[in-house]
Amino acid sequence: MAARRPALRVLILAAGQGKRLRSKTIKLLHGVAGRPMVAHLLDAVRALSPVETVVVVGHDADRVRTALAGSGCTFVLQREQRGTGHAVLAAAPRLPRRGPALLLIVNGDLPALRTETLARLVDRHARSRAALTLLTVELGHPAGYGRIVRDGEGRIARIVEDTDASAAERRIAEINCGIYCAEPAALVRTLRRLRPVNAQGEYYLTDAVRELLRSGATVEAVLHDGDAADVLGVNTREELARANIALYARKARGLMEQGVTLLDPARIWIDPRARVGRDTVVYPNVLVEGPSSIGEDCVIRSGTRLTDVVVGNGVEILEHCVARDSRIGDGARLGPFAHLRPESRLEAGSKVGNFVELKKTRLGRGSKANHLTYLGDATIGPDCNIGAGTITCNYDGTRKFETRLGRGVFIGSDTQIVAPVRVGDGAYVAAGTTLVENVPPGALAIGRAKQANVVGWVARRRRAATRPRGKSRTR
Ligand code: UD1
Numbered sequence: 001m002a003a004r005r006p007a008l009r010v011l012i013l014a015a016g017q018g019k020r021l022r023s024k025t026i027k028l029l030h031g032v033a034g035r036p037m038v039a040h041l042l043d044a045v046r047a048l049s050p051v052e053t054v055v056v057v058g059h060d061a062d063r064v065r066t067a068l069a070g071s072g073c074t075f076v077l078q079r080e081q082r083g084t085g086h087a088v089l090a091a092a093p094r095l096p097r098r099g100p101a102l103l104l105i106v107n108g109d110l111p112a113l114r115t116e117t118l119a120r121l122v123d124r125h126a127r128s129r130a131a132l133t134l135l136t137v138e139l140g141h142p143a144g145y146g147r148i149v150r151d152g153e154g155r156i157a158r159i160v161e162d163t164d165a166s167a168a169e170r171r172i173a174e175i176n177c178g179i180y181c182a183e184p185a186a187l188v189r190t191l192r193r194l195r196p197v198n199a200q201g202e203y204y205l206t207d208a209v210r211e212l213l214r215s216g217a218t219v220e221a222v223l224h225d226g227d228a229a230d231v232l233g234v235n236t237r238e239e240l241a242r243a244n245i246a247l248y249a250r251k252a253r254g255l256m257e258q259g260v261t262l263l264d265p266a267r268i269w270i271d272p273r274a275r276v277g278r279d280t281v282v283y284p285n286v287l288v289e290g291p292s293s294i295g296e297d298c299v300i301r302s303g304t305r306l307t308d309v310v311v312g313n314g315v316e317i318l319e320h321c322v323a324r325d326s327r328i329g330d331g332a333r334l335g336p337f338a339h340l341r342p343e344s345r346l347e348a349g350s351k352v353g354n355f356v357e358l359k360k361t362r363l364g365r366g367s368k369a370n371h372l373t374y375l376g377d378a379t380i381g382p383d384c385n386i387g388a389g390t391i392t393c394n395y396d397g398t399r400k401f402e403t404r405l406g407r408g409v410f411i412g413s414d415t416q417i418v419a420p421v422r423v424g425d426g427a428y429v430a431a432g433t434t435l436v437e438n439v440p441p442g443a444l445a446i447g448r449a450k451q452a453n454v455v456g457w458v459a460r461r462r463r464a465a466t467r468p469r470g471k472s473r474t475r
């Protein structure tokens with residue numbers, strides 16, 4: 001009978017500050033592909049369905065807790081950050097003390113880590129009888145990482161940290177990724193025996209390797225067989241940039257495999273959580289943020305930023321548009337240079353043209369606002385035409401007021417709508433009107449000063465201007 005595998009528990013080390021970033025913000029909250037780097041790691045871990053995920057927090061603990069609220073993990077406080085071994089000990093009271101148990105320990109600074117990589121390590125560990133199994137990778141430039149020292153038979157002997165390594169050890173290409181699978185009771189017992197005698201004066205989790213071997217336990221090192229970028233810890237701003245590029249590139253590859261055209265994937269940044277439909281074409285320098293959704297057969301031109309948007313099918317978004325927390329219906333057209341602020345909604349087939357800003361506004365089916373317009377707190381029915389230079393005056397300095405337009409309304413150019421105002425179905429508003437009252441259906445509203453033509457005025461003015469100076473008109 002095959003032995004039943006013990007339930008998986010995960011421990012994420014997230015208490016360190018990350019000094020090498022030289023930042024006011026702790027390392028794990030730095031954004032990678034639009035989210036704190038530790039959030040990506042939690043996604044990869046969640047897919048393993050562990051019975052419990054414990055995050056060790058310390059530096060800026062409250063901010064980390066807030067950032068991870070709702071992720072389903074629990075937190076343990078490491079009051080002083082005295083090293084990765086010390087961090088595991090901080091969580092010891094939460095770990096099973098006896099019986100076979102399976103603990104996956106992951107450094108929090110691994111945003112590109114894949115679930116498959118973790119699953120493979122857990123598998124290898126569960127099948128071997130090792131007390132500890134760790135993941136390694138070979139690098140052309142291993143500087144900064146802990147090196148794997150192997151004995152004459154090629155078995156792992158210990159890990160030496162970069163700061164403690166001799167010149168010969170620094171030449172070792174195989175590094176420790178900071179991903180471990182362990183039998184928690186044995187590991188905790190071993191960590192309690194460690195002393196912080198090293199360059200950093202810290203309790204190193206990595207010293208458990210040498211200690212476990214000394215006590216007769218087995219330690220295994222599994223060489224990562226995929227892309228090294230997946231398993232590299234982020235310590236510097238350069239590595240942060242590299243992780244960012246890696247995650248966006250991975251997303252781009254996935255989208256192209258699903259039938260999306262990305263004209264220059266290295267210059268397109270699509271949030272890993274976003275969805276893009278088949279045959280949509282994305283031009284360079286487009287940013288899609290948050291769990292946005294974009295339909296099929298859309299075209300998104302350069303310089304556009306879409307954040308938390310839902311875009312239907314067959315939508316065309318021209319250059320340099322910004323849209324946030326908004327919905328764009330099938331076949332709608334936006335831009336160039338349009339701005340959709342939160343809670344805007346373009347119904348199917350509607351059009352928003354250049355230098356038009358919408359806020360909390362619904363533009364009905366087939367309606368158009370093509371030029372130089374501000375629409376705020378407005379509900380606009382279907383088939384309306386909003387002329388150039390229309391402005392909803394929705395704010396009196398204290399409160400916001402609503403504008404409501406029925407179906408088929410025509411608003412002439414340069415109209416100011418002093419809200420609250422309602423305009424009935426099919427009504428016309430003459431260009432240049434300052435609208436202050438409701439307009440009944442089918443009516444024409446016109447509110448502008450009457451025009452006067454002064455005949456011959458221009459010629460008279462020119463004659464006056466060319467008359468010699470100093471001479472009196474009456475002489
Ligand atoms: C660690 C490993 C190194 C490995 C590298 C991989 C140790 C001693 N060294 O080095 O062998 O090659 O990761 O990226 O483990 N943390 C705490 N509490 C602490 C200290 C750290 O929770 O007291 C957390 C940090 O927030 C971080 C993780 O542990 O997420 C790793 O710490 P870090 O300082 O980045 O370790 P490295 O020096 O990179």
Ligand code: CA
Pocket residue numbers: 107109233234235
């Ligand atoms: Ca690190």
